[in-house]
Amino acid sequence: MIRYYDIEEKKRIGYFVFGFALLILLYRAWSGALVSQLQGPVISEPYVDFTYWIIFLLNIPQYLTGHFIAGRIFDFLLLFFTVGSAFFYKKNIFPILYSVNIFIYIIIFNAYSGHHTHSILGLWIISWPFLFSDVKRFSLAWEGLRYYVCFIYFSAFGWKIVKGSLFHLEQGAAVIQHNMSTYMLEKPDAFLSDVLVFALQHPNLLGGVFVLGMLAEAVFIIGFFTKKYDWILLGLAVLFHTISWFLIDVNFFEFLIISLTLLNWKTTQN
Amino acid sequence: MKTYFHHLYHADKKLFIIISLFSLGTGVMTILGDQVTPFYIWGMFSEPIPVRETYSKIQLEADGKPLEFYDLQAPNRHLLYGGVHFYKKIKDNKNTHPTRTFFRQKLGVHYNKVQPILENITCDSSDFEAAEEWIQRYLSYSISKDVKEWRAIHQEIRFNENNRPEVVSTQTILP
Incomplete structure (x- = not known):
């Protein structure tokens, strides 16, 4: 059963979505990671992604990062369109402009960091349903995005079967040693370092935690059949990313923005 | 249904x-x-991912002082360290952008069809000086200090019998 939202409900969803996006962007501004703060980077990695090639051939990243004023205007507009998308919810012009700007920002951030990270993609993906001003079309797209969220987590589990990390008992220890060695060197007396040492001393327990994490992704298949357990899926997503952040320094908190599709925003019956 | x-x-x-x-x-x-x-x-x-004997890490030094990786916010360190890692990757790849190498191997004699595009969107050794200047600029910006000299140090780290990491060797790799 599709949940058809009314304009007031769409407004509320927009407040949360673009409010969340604004917080993320302000955090990025504080971190010195917006376009005008990049200090004119030189080395980029468009990789084998032809969409990146097109954007780079159009010279957009090079121009924005190479001209401070242009970068500043871009950053300002990105924040402005984010706020505008929340408040001017009856029109789709602000979400369209937000979507274009955040897309360019993601390409710039990923290309100049030399690694195309997925954690930032939620900021763009969540804007897709808002590209439609019609509330019925928005509701259908929002519902579609909910299925896509379930697909993302479940396919992540599927890849772990196909590639084999699900059956690789050393995976937990290897990822901790690879990702957390710098942390443990810099902060040997931190509580987290002790937790990590304990985890490495108990490989079976650690392996079990990793397998549980992977199985948590598998649970998202339920979302294809019923919405009854969406709050559990939302809880699992939060838990999964929290534990990943602490244990292996994989920060996917920004990505949680797309989990907002798992909430029931209806205040009235269809 | x-x-x-x-x-x-x-x-x-x-x-x-x-x-x-x-x-x-x-x-x-x-x-x-x-x-x-x-x-x-x-x-x-x-x-x-296999458990290894040692793990390779890069440590940055600003004016002789090691930079604490975790003092930087995640997006900031992703850009700074990611940029340094990628620059090192290019230098290790015989000063050639890895995407160019990928397509050269994949396309063989047909590589010349994408060569002009790749030369347009990827860097080469003529950009190295500017790349190192950028590392210095962004490092200075990241720690809010005018850095005069910087170094990237390659560390080999191993985990001892107490499951604690220790540095077993270091080598300056950049600039």
């Missing part, structure tokens, strides 16, 4: 086409194992 696509088809044919094409693209790319924006593959940490 009627599916989402069934509802979508009857409610909005245009949106049905858009979402079907996106789903199809995502499905095809997932099967092919490649990703092109917006058809992403969600396979992070799916490859088995």
Whole structure:
């Protein structure tokens, strides 16, 4: 059963979505990671992604990062369109402009960091349903995005079967040693370092935690059949990313923005 | 039981086409194992990672003082260390951008068809000086201090019998 939202409900969803996006962007501004703060980077990695090639051939990243004023205007507009998308919810012009700007920002951030990270993609993906001003079309797209969220987590589990990390008992220890060695060197007396040492001393327990994490992704298949357990899926997503952040320094908190599709925003019956 | 696509088809044919094409693209790319924006593959940490004797890390030094990696915020360190790592990767790849190498190997004699595009969108050794200047600029910006000299140090780290990491060797690799 599709949940058809009314304009007031769409407004509320927009407040949360673009409010969340604004917080993320302000955090990025504080971190010195917006376009005008990049200090004119030189080395980029468009990789084998032809969409990146097109954007780079159009010279957009090079121009924005190479001209401070242009970068500043871009950053300002990105924040402005984010706020505008929340408040001017009856029109789709602000979400369209937000979507274009955040897309360019993601390409710039990923290309100049030399690694195309997925954690930032939620900021763009969540804007897709808002590209439609019609509330019925928005509701259908929002519902579609909910299925896509379930697909993302479940396919992540599927890849772990196909590639084999699900059956690789050393995976937990290897990822901790690879990702957390710098942390443990810099902060040997931190509580987290002790937790990590304990985890490495108990490989079976650690392996079990990793397998549980992977199985948590598998649970998202339920979302294809019923919405009854969406709050559990939302809880699992939060838990999964929290534990990943602490244990292996994989920060996917920004990505949680797309989990907002798992909430029931209806205040009235269809 | 009627599916989402069934509802979508009857409610909005245009949106049905858009979402079907996106789903199809995502499905095809997932099967092919490649990703092109917006058809992403969600396979992070799916490859088995072996436990190693030692792990390679890069430490940055600003005016003789080691930079604390975790004093920087995540997006900031992703850009700074990611940029340094990638620059090092290019230098290790005989001063050639890895994407150029990838296509040269993949396309063989047909490489010249994409060569002008790749030369347009990827850097080469003529950009190295500017790249090192950028590292210095962004490092200065990141720690809010005018850095006069910087170094990137390659560290080999191993885990001892108490499961604590220790540095077993260091080597200056950049600039």
